[in-house]
Amino acid sequence: MVTRGDDFDDFVRGSATRLLRTAVLLTGDRAAAEDLVQETYERIYVRWRRIHSAPEAYAHKTLANLTANRWRSRGRKPEVALADHDRATPDGSDNFAIRDQLLAALQELPPRQRAVIVLRYYEDLTEAQTADVLGCSVGTVKSQASRALDRLRLITEPTILEGLR
Amino acid sequence: MTDLKQRLIDIVEDVEAPSDLLDRTRLGGTRRVRRRRSAILTGTTFAAAALVGGAVVVPGLLDGRTNDQPAASPAPVTPAADDPYKSLMQGLTRGDLAGDKAYLDKVLATWRGSSSGLFSVRDSAVTGALRGDPKVYWAGNTPAGRIAIVAQHYEVHPRGNVKLAMEGVYTLVAFVADDNKGNPSVPVVLYPLPAGGRLPSHVASKGGTNVLVTADVGQPAGWSAGADAKGRHQYTPLHFKDGVSVLVLPASVDPAKLSVLPLQPR
Numbered sequence A: 001m002v003t004r005g006d007d008f009d010d011f012v013r014g015s016a017t018r019l020l021r022t023a024v025l026l027t028g029d030r031a032a033a034e035d036l037v038q039e040t041y042e043r044i045y046v047r048w049r050r051i052h053s054a055p056e057a058y059a060h061k062t063l064a065n066l067t068a069n070r071w072r073s074r075g076r077k078p079e080v081a082l083a084d085h086d087r088a089t090p091d092g093s094d095n096f097a098i099r100d101q102l103l104a105a106l107q108e109l110p111p112r113q114r115a116v117i118v119l120r121y122y123e124d125l126t127e128a129q130t131a132d133v134l135g136c137s138v139g140t141v142k143s144q145a146s147r148a149l150d151r152l153r154l155i156t157e158p159t160i161l162e163g164l165r
Numbered sequence B: 001m002t003d004l005k006q007r008l009i010d011i012v013e014d015v016e017a018p019s020d021l022l023d024r025t026r027l028g029g030t031r032r033v034r035r036r037r038s039a040i041l042t043g044t045t046f047a048a049a050a051l052v053g054g055a056v057v058v059p060g061l062l063d064g065r066t067n068d069q070p071a072a073s074p075a076p077v078t079p080a081a082d083d084p085y086k087s088l089m090q091g092l093t094r095g096d097l098a099g100d101k102a103y104l105d106k107v108l109a110t111w112r113g114s115s116s117g118l119f120s121v122r123d124s125a126v127t128g129a130l131r132g133d134p135k136v137y138w139a140g141n142t143p144a145g146r147i148a149i150v151a152q153h154y155e156v157h158p159r160g161n162v163k164l165a166m167e168g169v170y171t172l173v174a175f176v177a178d179d180n181k182g183n184p185s186v187p188v189v190l191y192p193l194p195a196g197g198r199l200p201s202h203v204a205s206k207g208g209t210n211v212l213v214t215a216d217v218g219q220p221a222g223w224s225a226g227a228d229a230k231g232r233h234q235y236t237p238l239h240f241k242d243g244v245s246v247l248v249l250p251a252s253v254d255p256a257k258l259s260v261l262p263l264q265p266r
Helices: A006-027 A030-046 A055-075 A101-108 A111-122 A127-134 A138-155 B002-012 B021-051 B101-115
Strands: B126-142 B145-158 B168-178 B184-190 B201-206 B209-215 B221-224 B244-248 B259-262
Touching: A006 A030, A006 A055, A006 A101, A006 A111, A006 B002, A006 B021, A030 A055, A030 B021, A055 A111, A055 A127, A101 A111, A101 A138, A101 B002, A111 A127, A111 A138, A111 B002, A127 A138, B101 B126, B101 B145, B101 B168, B101 B184, B126 B168, B126 B209, B126 B244, B145 B201, B145 B209, B168 B201, B184 B201, B209 B221
Parallel strands: none
Antiparallel strands: B126 B145, B145 B168, B168 B184, B201 B209, B209 B244, B221 B259
């Protein structure tokens, strides 16, 4: 019988940083990314007996689905600036700051396009693998990638624009 | 495309998985397995009761007999020196409902009914059990209704070669809030993280009002409504009074994006 022992631990230890980095790119928010990654692993833990031979694909799918659910949830609730209701006091505890213009530009993309960019160009998934993770066709992956790159060219500054071809 | 890939790599090159992620995953996964088994074995009646913090106890499943850990014991226990919540087990109950014995009894009965299945997973790599008696740390009226904060010791140990960042006796925190029928229920149980990385806080909601309740564990704390476009948070200090901070959140704040953190290392 397969138990959740060393092999599960080894999988988490070996994949956690990579998966967290993917989640940060998908969400633009370190804290949210950690929550999503932990929930991803918890779901893998529950299904470990069935998926232990190929957990990476399941991890990608689960993370993509959880991220999509988060987007849907956020889409129903308005964003708010902290300054609107309280005066913030920076405390230096922002350990998770990711100050990169491309990351900000990524967050401007529609969720599906952002996911395609991250999975294709960061995770190095093929178009077919990306389509499988996102539950769409290869054609959709191609068109979403093309639109995403066009949008990135439009919303990034020239220095970032270079190389997006 | 190589440039784009390299730029994406550069963005997150400093991001590393937290050292306690595996421990948290195992604890969370264990709870999920337990919930799934409970739902499978007892059907939707139990599942529905569990969701509202019901006190349905299935003999042999949730009383510890399926587990190889002893049930909660009233014997005194000593928490680990680095237990960030240990102060919650000390002193008298605080809050304006501290003198409402009927309510406190109801809170404790609700907690006991909801907690009896914790850690009862046979094949987990982490074994654990509640220890000692629970204590109502704080009970009071808030704009989102009655809230009680229950603390209790628990003990966890790894099996086999599993390593835990926090092994031994620690204090967990349960928030007990009134459900839509006015009955106490347990919406959340919080386990401490190493170095006080998680503050015991909960957002209670009633009639569109969201209230952030945070127990005072002796360290400055702040809250953020969420990250800005660059992924940065700005934290506003919480003000504690009588053992808690009770903050009515502006209607525009999304509780799902809320972050509460210590403002300085312990």
